[in-house]
Amino acid sequence: MWDISLESTPPLLKIPAFQTVSKKTTDKSAVTAPATAAPASPVVSGPNPAHAAPVNKALTRDERIELYRKLVRIRRFEERSLRAYQAKKIGGFLHLYIGQEAVAVGCCSLMGKDDHVITAYRDHGHAIAVGMDTKALMAELYGKLTGCSKGKGGSMHYFDPARNFWGGHGIVGGQVPLGAGLAYALKYKGIKGAAMAFMGDGAVNQGAVHEAYNLASLWDLPVIFVIENNGYSMGTSQARSSAGDLATRAAGYDMKWEVINGHDLYEVRAKMDPLLRRAREESKPAVVEIMTYRYRGHSVADPDKTYRSKSEIEDYQRTKDPINLFRAVLLAEGVLDDKLIEQIDTEARAEADFAADFAEASPFPTPEEIQKDVYWEADNPSQRTSGGRLFFN
Amino acid sequence: MPLITYREALRHAMSEELTRDENVVILGEEVGQFHGAYKVTEGLLEKFGPKRIVDTPISEAGFIGIGIGASMLGVRPVMELMFWSFYSVAFDQILNNAANIRYMSGGQINCPIVIRGPANGGTNVGATHSHTPENILAHHPGVKVVVPATPYDAKGLLKSAIRDNDPVFILENTILYGLEGEVPAEEYTIPLGVADVKRAGTDLTIVTYGRPVIQTLAAAQQLQQEHNISAEIVDLRTIRPLDIDTVLASVRKTHRVLIAEEQRPFCGVGAQLAYMIQNEAFDELDAPVQRIGTVDAPAIYSPPVEIEQLPNSQRILKAALATMDA
Numbered sequence: 001m002w003d004i005s006l007e008s009t010p011p012l013l014k015i016p017a018f019q020t021v022s023k024k025t026t027d028k029s030a031v032t033a034p035a036t037a038a039p040a041s042p043v044v045s046g047p048n049p050a051h052a053a054p055v056n057k058a059l060t061r062d063e064r065i066e067l068y069r070k071l072v073r074i075r076r077f078e079e080r081s082l083r084a085y086q087a088k089k090i091g092g093f094l095h096l097y098i099g100q101e102a103v104a105v106g107c108c109s110l111m112g113k114d115d116h117v118i119t120a121y122r123d124h125g126h127a128i129a130v131g132m133d134t135k136a137l138m139a140e141l142y143g144k145l146t147g148c149s150k151g152k153g154g155s156m157h158y159f160d161p162a163r164n165f166w167g168g169h170g171i172v173g174g175q176v177p178l179g180a181g182l183a184y185a186l187k188y189k190g191i192k193g194a195a196m197a198f199m200g201d202g203a204v205n206q207g208a209v210h211e212a213y214n215l216a217s218l219w220d221l222p223v224i225f226v227i228e229n230n231g232y233s234m235g236t237s238q239a240r241s242s243a244g245d246l247a248t249r250a251a252g253y254d255m256k257w258e259v260i261n262g263h264d265l266y267e268v269r270a271k272m273d274p275l276l277r278r279a280r281e282e283s284k285p286a287v288v289e290i291m292t293y294r295y296r297g298h299s300v301a302d303p304d305k306t307y308r309s310k311s312e313i314e315d316y317q318r319t320k321d322p323i324n325l326f327r328a329v330l331l332a333e334g335v336l337d338d339k340l341i342e343q344i345d346t347e348a349r350a351e352a353d354f355a356a357d358f359a360e361a362s363p364f365p366t367p368e369e370i371q372k373d374v375y376w377e378a379d380n381p382s383q384r385t386s387g388g389r390l391f392f393n
Numbered sequence: 394m395p396l397i398t399y400r401e402a403l404r405h406a407m408s409e410e411l412t413r414d415e416n417v418v419i420l421g422e423e424v425g426q427f428h429g430a431y432k433v434t435e436g437l438l439e440k441f442g443p444k445r446i447v448d449t450p451i452s453e454a455g456f457i458g459i460g461i462g463a464s465m466l467g468v469r470p471v472m473e474l475m476f477w478s479f480y481s482v483a484f485d486q487i488l489n490n491a492a493n494i495r496y497m498s499g500g501q502i503n504c505p506i507v508i509r510g511p512a513n514g515g516t517n518v519g520a521t522h523s524h525t526p527e528n529i530l531a532h533h534p535g536v537k538v539v540v541p542a543t544p545y546d547a548k549g550l551l552k553s554a555i556r557d558n559d560p561v562f563i564l565e566n567t568i569l570y571g572l573e574g575e576v577p578a579e580e581y582t583i584p585l586g587v588a589d590v591k592r593a594g595t596d597l598t599i600v601t602y603g604r605p606v607i608q609t610l611a612a613a614q615q616l617q618q619e620h621n622i623s624a625e626i627v628d629l630r631t632i633r634p635l636d637i638d639t640v641l642a643s644v645r646k647t648h649r650v651l652i653a654e655e656q657r658p659f660c661g662v663g664a665q666l667a668y669m670i671q672n673e674a675f676d677e678l679d680a681p682v683q684r685i686g687t688v689d690a691p692a693i694y695s696p697p698v699e700i701e702q703l704p705n706s707q708r709i710l711k712a713a714l715a716t717m718d719a
């Protein structure tokens with residue numbers, strides 16, 4: 001079974017800025033397993049110019065702390081949800097975001113009030129990044145009425161339109177045209193906002209994605225297509241699934257593209273910010289490929305033993321962990337200290353535990369709930385204009 | 394009352410709703426400059442301009458997905474499928490996204506879209522262009538499915554569909570586009586989910602919808618004149634929601650039922666109707682419920698043979714007589 005301790009990054013160490021984080025492991029496979037996919041390259045020492053980008057320089061101390069806190073909160077939430085899954089509190093699939101936190105946090109931290117987000121089924125990180133309540137998120141995993149979708153959506157189908165978060169979608173690539181549609185609505189209504197349509201690297205070969213690319217470019221829609229490239233579409237590496245580069249496919253649709261180091265939160269912000277501004281101001285789409293990595297299997301049902309090596313995972317954990325890296329940056333900036341790091345971690349663990357307790361104590365939907373939220377008309381009977389039966393037995 | 398075509402009725406409905414609500418936008422292949430593959434949208438681009446009447450590339454999953462996404466933020470897209478047969482390339486958008494998003498979000502998101510276009514055989518275009526997917530669409534809770542047979546119904550139902558907050562799919566018929574009928578000059582809507590008794594009768598109920606309504610009306614006349622059989626014709630107009638009460642009321646009057654549909658028999662709309670009729674009016678039936686529909690094979694091209702594969706007034710007449718003898 002999963003070794004939770006291995007997952008317990010960030011370790012509470014004081015780490016010098018921009019240096020490799022060493023992390024001991026007792027797992028022998030880490031030594032013996034060959035690296036079959038591209039190993040993590042060591043983090044380059046020295047300042048990343050993206051860190052000094054205006055959008056980062058403008059951050060207050062508190063804002064920096066909050067960015068770090070969000071990274072940690074996502075990781076602790078995911079670890080807690082994994083334990084709940086192992087305790088059989090959660091059904092279905094559970095696709096964990098551990099390792100990819102800086103992508104959602106970095107991108108969503110740039111959202112203005114008229115910016116919108118949609119993503120695929122690995123959606124917990126985005127939900128927390130846009131500010132959803134982890135109690136409602138955990139309760140959704142538990143299938144409880146207090147869940148963000150009343151227990152009707154599950155892990156893959158989180159939604160919070162009040163926070164401009166439009167899911168949470170289960171079919172690979174299927175949400176991408178919807179993301180372009182959000183942008184279409186913004187443009188149609190003359191609102192200066194942008195949509196971010198997230199997808200995994202496995203989505204880029206789906207037809208719906210290419211149709212959305214074409215239409216977004218053809219119609220100048222304010223949408224950023226965000227490919228979170230964690231290297232594997234389920235268990236198939238990028239090399240085995242996608243011909244050519246991913247981001248550069250945008251060129252074929254006459255769209256701007258960018259490749260971003262998704263382990264580095266400041267870089268995500270620095271490179272996304274101009275594209276979002278351009279989308280809002282000039283109504284122009286773009287494609288970004290954000291390089292990231294997931295530490296866990298595709299879902300928790302994935303034994304993760306056949307398609308990549310343990311040492312590859314550990315390389316990433318050791319050298320590119322987004323939380324470790326950002327913590328090191330904030331330590332160097334003097335924003336964080338050991339005490340605050342520990343406090344944030346303790347609070348994040350407590351929040352995740354509290355969410356699980358809340359979920360546990362919440363009621364399941366009643367069977368009467370099954371046929372609610374199907375039709376607007378059925379849920380608003382006083383405003384119903386149609387006749388006839390909506391449901392059948 | 395002015396006499397206009399089914400095509401014009403649809404166009405008038407869209408024109409009125411475009412005028413009434415600035416969030417209504419028409420999207421589809423060839424709907425603008427080309428004036429519509431079947432000229433349903435003719436003149437709308439000139440009247441409303443390119444922001445409201447949007448030509449799309451041949452990219453059904455893309456533009457329908459965009460319409461669904463836009464509807465979540467309050468745009469009310471009316472999307473034309475040149476043929477409903479092309480729904481298969483947008484199936485995930487239509488039946489995973491549009492149909493499910495309200496449910497999966499726990500009721501937080503509405504999807505007020507309309508998808509409309511023709512869904513019929515009988516034009517010798519072969520199996521790929523002759524699908525009648527009303528049963529497949531209506532199988533998905535969350536969606537509404539409308540199949541109008543007359544100009545009056547087409548206009549009133551489309552206007553209601555555009556105002557509806559749930560996704561509504563309107564399945565038209567290329568053969569009916571030229572059909573003329575009386576349509577009031579003043580504004581009206583027809584609620585979804587209300588069947589219409591197109592002909593009153595006492596001996597036999599024929600439950601039908603879409604083009605077979607027209608064929609059944611012709612068959613009923615012959616039944617009356619040549620066989621002295623009085624057929625009552627119930628036009629469902631909407632498949633989901635389903636006005637089964639009007640059907641059952643007719644069954645209680647006539648005690649015999651024929652279902653006439655442009656559907657293949659297996660898992661079709663008629664199968665559902667037959668189940669509901671026997672379940673809810675078993676004691677009223679003097680004979681088993683009968684069906685006449687499309688002969689169970691992919692749509693054949695050969696023009697004279699396709700006529701026989703589909704329901705037509707003579708096949709309906711024959712089936713009606715068999716129902717009376719059953």
